[in-house]
Amino acid sequence: MNRSLPQEYSQSGLPSSVSVYEVSARDGLQSQDRTLPVATRLELISRLSAAGLTSIEAGSFVSERAVPQMADTREVLEGLDLDSGIAYPVLTPNQRGLDEALNAGARDVAVFLSVTEAFSRANLGDTREITTERGLDVARSAVTSDLRVRGYLSMVFGDPWEGPVAPEEVATAARQLLDAGCSRISLGDTIGTATPGHVTVVLDTLVSAGIPIDAIALHTHNTYGQALANVYAALRFGVTEFDASVGGVGGCPFARTATGNLATEDLLWMLAGLGIATGVDIEAAAATSQWLSDRLGRPLASATSSAITAERKQAS
């Protein structure tokens, strides 16, 4: 029995293939104490693409002072083959960031909207009305420049200051992003508190409001251990894109000790077990997770990587 691969038991009603959208090199690294040099960030991205990932966020064009971990994203992009067929989106929170991304040759960008007032002020630095207009302007401008644009929605399943978020509010923001030209809307459970029923209700509200299911991605955090159960609920609803991060690297800056993003390897294990194609090699992803753990100088939070590593040690 190859214990680096689960047994396969397909289920009816689930997608036959899904896309894993890898966020470790951006969302993951930006919250780490240790800032990795450009060469290491490029090696991470190279390992991720070698594992079979085809959507790999490469960095963000933000203030170097505010997010030093993402400095020199231009050099990262310059080190990548942007014609390879692999998408290397970069985060562009404002027009200046978008200009820098265009200058660096980016083909894919991402913008952020908050669905709550409090997170908009805390994280995006202005009222929700202003940050929403800014994000939508950037999206429209990017589309004019023939870029593909992904729209992130933050705090979709609740906000630490404001509490519950109405699913209808999420649908309205998703509609704004689509109308601005975004090709995919990533629903962020920023604080990781959602459970499968909640995910299902939000998806149902969006689809009922006319948002195509193919335009939706789910971005889970494993802060309360719920990430993979929520992915399973979304799979049952027909969602075909999931954000994840090797080793689960990342985390909400407002709860730094909490677990971060869903680990890519744990996601891959479930998808492989369900017979859902991803094109990604679990062992290569797990090896990349261990490699990144060494670079960051701390253990990462993927159960699957820990298990595979333990197996290997035992076998050797």
Place this chain on the structure above:
Amino acid sequence: MNRSLPQEYSQSGLPSSVSVYEVSARDGLQSQDRTLPVATRLELISRLSAAGLTSIEAGSFVSERAVPQMADTREVLEGLDLDSGIAYPVLTPNQRGLDEALNAGARDVAVFLSVTEAFSRANLGDTREITTERGLDVARSAVTSDLRVRGYLSMVFGDPWEGPVAPEEVATAARQLLDAGCSRISLGDTIGTATPGHVTVVLDTLVSAGIPIDAIALHTHNTYGQALANVYAALRFGVTEFDASVGGVGGCPFARTATGNLATEDLLWMLAGLGIATGVDIEAAAATSQWLSDRLGRPLASATSSAITAERKQAS
């Protein structure tokens, strides 16, 4: 927003209430490097019952030499109020263990069968045929003594030596346990490799073979991060009892660095979010997890407890 509780979004087709079967004081402690004294084990059990848990495994009557962590289980039982309405099952792998349990006043016992030959020899010390007959004999004998008996099945979803396990083999063993008088069969994903489709197929096979869904419990390990997604799949199938351990304490002795049992707090978070009643207080369970972590002198693996603790520190 009380971030120690999830928002509630019920789903149709799920049970309205389930039983959480707490295994930390037995399955959890038996694999720890540090052996806790009887008084600490009793305090753990007391905290668990105060949190609202009503099925709490209290220990096992096994060789003290083989499992020193479970020595003095008799004294643990003597320290408990066995008439309180809370069930305190003890593991009785053989007739001598059952005799000791009876002498100590136990009302609930548990027996183990392996569904694979290799695990039977490695863990139960004899051929599968012999260990199965021994387990069934103990179950029948316990029933004759008016005890309630739980039957555990190990390696239900795969075996590290033999590989895949036929679901029909599981159904046969479950039927044997029921016929011997067991009131509940706990299906053990001992190595934690199962995924939701696999769980669904095994449940479907058992129910098709005439095993009542009310007689089935699911015992998950989070070794590959799949435990809660598997619980969600089982809930959709109608399973109403789930084994869990505060702090996720426990683990397969054959992969000691791997994550252990499903953490009770992470399970409670999902169940509360789904509006499924358990009678158990999440914050009290999380506090018990932190307390146990201090007693064992190491961090435990519950995402929910880590998140709640981080929230509290931030709030204070």
